[in-house]
Amino acid sequence: MLKALRVRLYPTPEQAHFLRGQFGAVRFVWNKGLYLKRHFYRVKGTNLDPVHDLKKLLAVAKRHPKYAWLKDYDSMALQESLRNLGSAFSRFFKKQAGFPHFKSRRGEQSSYHCTCVSVGEDFIKVPKMDPIKAVIHRQVEGKVKSITLKLDTCGDFFASILYDDGKSNAVKPKAVRVSEVVGFDVGLKSFGTDSNGRKIEAPKAYRRARKRLAKAQRSLSRKQKGSANREKARRRLAKQHRRVARIRKDFLNKVSRKLVNESQALVVETLKIKNMLKNHHLAGAIADASWGEFVRMTEYKAEREGRYVVHVDTYFPSSKTCSQCGYKRDELDLSVRSWTCPKCGAHLDRDVNAAVNLKAEGIRMLRANGLVVLRA
Numbered sequence: 001m002l003k004a005l006r007v008r009l010y011p012t013p014e015q016a017h018f019l020r021g022q023f024g025a026v027r028f029v030w031n032k033g034l035y036l037k038r039h040f041y042r043v044k045g046t047n048l049d050p051v052h053d054l055k056k057l058l059a060v061a062k063r064h065p066k067y068a069w070l071k072d073y074d075s076m077a078l079q080e081s082l083r084n085l086g087s088a089f090s091r092f093f094k095k096q097a098g099f100p101h102f103k104s105r106r107g108e109q110s111s112y113h114c115t116c117v118s119v120g121e122d123f124i125k126v127p128k129m130d131p132i133k134a135v136i137h138r139q140v141e142g143k144v145k146s147i148t149l150k151l152d153t154c155g156d157f158f159a160s161i162l163y164d165d166g167k168s169n170a171v172k173p174k175a176v177r178v179s180e181v182v183g184f185d186v187g188l189k190s191f192g193t194d195s196n197g198r199k200i201e202a203p204k205a206y207r208r209a210r211k212r213l214a215k216a217q218r219s220l221s222r223k224q225k226g227s228a229n230r231e232k233a234r235r236r237l238a239k240q241h242r243r244v245a246r247i248r249k250d251f252l253n254k255v256s257r258k259l260v261n262e263s264q265a266l267v268v269e270t271l272k273i274k275n276m277l278k279n280h281h282l283a284g285a286i287a288d289a290s291w292g293e294f295v296r297m298t299e300y301k302a303e304r305e306g307r308y309v310v311h312v313d314t315y316f317p318s319s320k321t322c323s324q325c326g327y328k329r330d331e332l333d334l335s336v337r338s339w340t341c342p343k344c345g346a347h348l349d350r351d352v353n354a355a356v357n358l359k360a361e362g363i364r365m366l367r368a369n370g371l372v373v374l375r376a
């Protein structure tokens with residue numbers, strides 16, 4: 001089973017300098033690859049494959065004096081950059097993402113290392129460098145597969161360590177009880193609601209941090225370009241961004257952990273996040289809700305624990321259907337928080353009703369896939 005651990009790094013000034021150079025090389029390869037791919041397509045109509053065609057070019061380039069400096073850095077990291085470019089293009093062609101961007105030295109930097117990597121008690125080791133001092137707050141029990149080095153926009157270095165703990169995933173049960181199936185509906189007002197009627201709110205600290213983030217954003221926009229004050233404001237903003245991201249991640253980890261622990265099967269809606277982001281009124285709320293990140297966290301936790309995650313299509317009318325009698329409304333405005341069913345008279349909370357409907361649909365799908373769902 002693969003596990004990830006993120007640790008803070010404390011490189012020496014020389015190491016920090018080398019790392020910046022390495023990130024630069026990785027970025028250079030990405031940008032050059034992107035340029036060549038675009039250029040060859042426009043001018044010659046050739047569709048270069050980043051992994052096959054550009055990787056060969058990289059090897060050729062390194063023999064040329066102009067690009068010989070690339071040899072100073074981990075060659076696997078440079079190749080990985082092209083592999084990432086390849087995946088970025090596949091996502092683009094599958095319409096899952098926009099056209100790949102050129103990378104800027106201002107954004108977050110990273111490089112990936114998968115050979116000759118190791119983790120010690122207070123250091124990590126990657127190719128072409130002496131051990132880098134690190135705070136390893138959790139023991140790495142197993143084989144280290146890769147280390148991704150990062151420099152965030154606040155100017156701090158981190159390493160994401162991926163390792164295999166040698167254990168296998170728990171086996172999923174052949175039968176589950178209806179009471180162990182939980183539907184979870186993503187909300188706009190609260191983060192989400194489960195089919196047992198429990199509403200989960202985003203933490204107050206998160207909302208407070210978001211307000212401070214907005215303030216830091218405004219402060220930056222007032223500062224003159226190129227001034228020392230602007231640089232200070234940019235750092236403050238980056239720190240606020242990092243804080244918001246940390247609180248959000250911590251919250252999503254806790255919620256997904258709780259839901260996975262408390263159920264055998266979790267039913268969630270597949271949201272078309274991209275479509276919803278186009279709606280400017282909802283954008284903030286949806287982005288905040290971080291649904292995609294939450295679903296990913298739920299999935300890997302469920303996979304480890306041997307639990308099911310069922311995805312219900314976005315077009316399933318979870319809000320518009322009465323969970324008591326099955327009556328279906330034609331429409332339901334987003335502002336309507338509760339309604340009374342004209343057929344059976346049940347008074348329905350919008351979110352709880354949706355979660356209960358998701359649970360029922362999830363049970364139907366699990367049964368259709370041959371799983372025994374016991375009434376109890």
Ligand SMILES: [Zn+2]
Pocket residue numbers: 322323324325326327341342343344345346
């Ligand atoms: Zn009804």
